[in-house]
Amino acid sequence: MQALLRFFSGYRPYFVLGGILFLFLSCNQNRRVKVYEVPNEVQPFVSSFIIEASKRGKRLIVDDLIITYKYNIFTSQVQAAGLCRRRFGHTPIIYIDTTTVNWKASKMAREQLVFHELCHCILDRGHKKDTLDNGNYASIMKPSGEVLYGDVLSKYKRDYYIDEIFNPNTSAPVWSFVDERYYEKYNRDTLYYENFKPAVTDSLLSNNKLIDTAVYDSIHYKDWSLGQNKIVRRWVQNGRLELETYQKGTYYIPFYYHIPTNENFEIRVKMMIVGNKKGQMALYWGGSSSKDAFVFQVNESGIISIGQVGKGMASVNSKLSINKSFYNELTIRKVDAFYYFYLNGQFIDNLMFEPFKGDLLGVGISGDATELWVNNILISHIYTGDSTQLTTIEKELP
Numbered sequence: 001m002q003a004l005l006r007f008f009s010g011y012r013p014y015f016v017l018g019g020i021l022f023l024f025l026s027c028n029q030n031r032r033v034k035v036y037e038v039p040n041e042v043q044p045f046v047s048s049f050i051i052e053a054s055k056r057g058k059r060l061i062v063d064d065l066i067i068t069y070k071y072n073i074f075t076s077q078v079q080a081a082g083l084c085r086r087r088f089g090h091t092p093i094i095y096i097d098t099t100t101v102n103w104k105a106s107k108m109a110r111e112q113l114v115f116h117e118l119c120h121c122i123l124d125r126g127h128k129k130d131t132l133d134n135g136n137y138a139s140i141m142k143p144s145g146e147v148l149y150g151d152v153l154s155k156y157k158r159d160y161y162i163d164e165i166f167n168p169n170t171s172a173p174v175w176s177f178v179d180e181r182y183y184e185k186y187n188r189d190t191l192y193y194e195n196f197k198p199a200v201t202d203s204l205l206s207n208n209k210l211i212d213t214a215v216y217d218s219i220h221y222k223d224w225s226l227g228q229n230k231i232v233r234r235w236v237q238n239g240r241l242e243l244e245t246y247q248k249g250t251y252y253i254p255f256y257y258h259i260p261t262n263e264n265f266e267i268r269v270k271m272m273i274v275g276n277k278k279g280q281m282a283l284y285w286g287g288s289s290s291k292d293a294f295v296f297q298v299n300e301s302g303i304i305s306i307g308q309v310g311k312g313m314a315s316v317n318s319k320l321s322i323n324k325s326f327y328n329e330l331t332i333r334k335v336d337a338f339y340y341f342y343l344n345g346q347f348i349d350n351l352m353f354e355p356f357k358g359d360l361l362g363v364g365i366s367g368d369a370t371e372l373w374v375n376n377i378l379i380s381h382i383y384t385g386d387s388t389q390l391t392t393i394e395k396e397l398p
């Protein structure tokens, strides 16, 4: 050893120093006591990670790991919900920010955050930006914070993503191959249509005279519940439904229509967040109340979340710019076992159809004080059997 040092010292002191440090660290590591400190709230996800590995024939021993909470984690000047820190000779540390949406949104979102960090810290995996044919990320090791699956509508995707954790060469799942593009238009029957214009009766029409059935001090306009208080204003005027909020929160306006779900259908709504206001505009459907309704929501940056609030949503960064001075079109198309979601005619995601809990639909907004305008709502029965006959599909009612 002395001879070796002397031999190198004249030539490459830097390397010699490195050599000494290396020896020191390796000895230190051999004697180092393993540390295992994981908060009770996070432990179920670590256990589940080990179980999922063993289901796939991988035996993981996780006995040297620290998971701790940390707020405002910044890495490369980007705020992160979690971070894995590994240093030679030290116990790997995972930091989790429990104030982020990725932790708070749902159990499924938490699972994805913890699994992602465990992939870094336990499996030594790096980030993977690949996408599948339908635009979804190919791996839970994506570099950004989208939630790939939730408990509602998107749960069927979970198996693939867990397989991919333990075998990055897992082939693309069948559901990622989608040919359901927006331009494939079907014959359809209108089931429900609302354009927020005054109702016209036949007898009045024959007199060539329109009458506005809205009585602005009453609470009904074509069955919409309207009204105003200090917190929120729900109103119909100038051919649009307006929902304005004066404080932070989630507000919606429900309506009811029985959609026969044994047939294929489409729900299409035109809406926008007005001016420079921000928030998430939302379309609800299939619920018995707002709590169990499915929701399709879009924020001002084009981040789209679909699922059920609180039970787990999947989220997609559409990378589309959201119209602020004219209406955006949100479309939900149900074709057989799947839903296809579109924003302004762009395909967003395909999720699995799940039975309705009721006939409630609605439009809503959440975030700080904001304002939503809705221009029209169209629910159609679509005939997928004869899509070659492109006839009366775009007929708009008065």
Ligand SMILES: [Zn+2]
Residues within 6 Å of the ligand: 116, 120, 127, 143
């Ligand atoms: Zn990462």
